[in-house]
Amino acid sequence: MKPAYLQVKEFIQQHISSGVWRPGAPVPSEAALMQQFDISRMTVNRALRELSAEGMVTRVQGLGTFVAELHRIASNLTLRDIQEEVLERGHLHSARVLLSQAEAASGELASRLGLQAGAQVFHTVLVHLENGVPIQFEDRFVNPAAAPNYLDTDFTQITPTHHLLKEAPLTEASYSIEACLPSPEQARHLAISAGEPCLAMSRRTVSGAHVASVARLVYPGSRYSFAGKFQA
Numbered sequence: 596m597k598p599a600y601l602q603v604k605e606f607i608q609q610h611i612s613s614g615v616w617r618p619g620a621p622v623p624s625e626a627a628l629m630q631q632f633d634i635s636r637m638t639v640n641r642a643l644r645e646l647s648a649e650g651m652v653t654r655v656q657g658l659g660t661f662v663a664e665l666h667r668i669a670s671n672l673t674l675r676d677i678q679e680e681v682l683e684r685g686h687l688h689s690a691r692v693l694l695s696q697a698e699a700a701s702g703e704l705a706s707r708l709g710l711q712a713g714a715q716v717f718h719t720v721l722v723h724l725e726n727g728v729p730i731q732f733e734d735r736f737v738n739p740a741a742a743p744n745y746l747d748t749d750f751t752q753i754t755p756t757h758h759l760l761k762e763a764p765l766t767e768a769s770y771s772i773e774a775c776l777p778s779p780e781q782a783r784h785l786a787i788s789a790g791e792p793c794l795a796m797s798r799r800t801v802s803g804a805h806v807a808s809v810a811r812l813v814y815p816g817s818r819y820s821f822a823g824k825f826q827a
Contacts, residue, residue: 598683599634603642606632611651611662622652622660648768676756681725689727692750693784694720700736707799708738709806717745719755722784729785730818732777735810741802755808763802770798774816781813792816 597605610616623631628639643660646652653663681688695718702712710716717737722729735755737745741763748758759765775795782789796812 599632600638600642600645601683603628603632603634603639604646607642607646608651616662618662618664620662622662624659644765648765676754676760677723677731678754678757681723681730684725686726689724690751690754691722691724691784692719693722694718695746695750697739697746704736704809707806707809708736710738715739717742719745719750721750721755723754728818730814732781732785732813733810734813735808737808738805741805741807755810759800759802759807763800763805763807765800765807766803767801768798770796772796775813777813777815785813785815787815787817794819 607616607622616622622643625636625639625643628634628642629636632639643652643654647654647660650663652660654660678688678690697715698718699713700708700710700716704716705712705714708714708716717739719733719735719737721733721735723731723733733755737755737759739745742759744762745755745758748755750758773795775793777785777787777789777791777793779789781793782791785793787793793816794814796814797810798812799809800807
């Protein structure tokens with residue numbers, strides 16, 4: 596059975612893609628969706644948050660959620676938790692924590708996080724596995740002001756993305772994707788050859804007044820692909 600938030604997403608997507616709900620039309624309120632699907636506000640909020648990130652709907656504080664105007668619907672990648680992706684495929688997710696520590700930010704890193712050079716940042720490096728096979732090498736720096744309890748988390752149980760979405764709710768994100776070859780360390784932990792092509796996503800997230808994190812996520816090209824949606 597599909598997760599409840601996904602059922603809500605698909606319900607809204609179907610009404611938009613079929614033309615039943617036109618651009619600018621209101622989407623049922625959170626309360627109405629909670630009652631219709633018999634689920635919590637948090638679950639409804641997650642569905643609406645993901646649809647907003649995908650450009651399908653526009654959320655206006657105090658007014659509600661509306662079908663996005665066509666010029667605002669574009670090809671986008673949703674910020675997903677890799678653990679949830681794996682579980683949705685019916686597979687087992689696990690993670691190895693290679694590094695979890697506080698350190699001083701270099702000038703370039705500090706600039707990307709909106710901090711002063713030498714300011715303390717949290718640094719984690721993880722390998723995510725699907726059914727025991729490595730699929731992602733995650734190298735992440737976090738702004739302590741956005742997520743002060745970040746290093747107290749057991750990242751073998753809760754992913755950094757899940758923790759940050761909960762503790763530092765996303766208000767903005769940017770990313771770029773490029774082809775690359777793995778570093779020797781990445782190749783070793785991903786169990787691939789040094790010459791195997793990889794996909795690398797560089798991602799920056801903002802939560803309110805703070806840049807929450809910057810991360811570089813490296814995926815073996817033979818084990819992972821990215822997909823988006825476009826509606827003209």
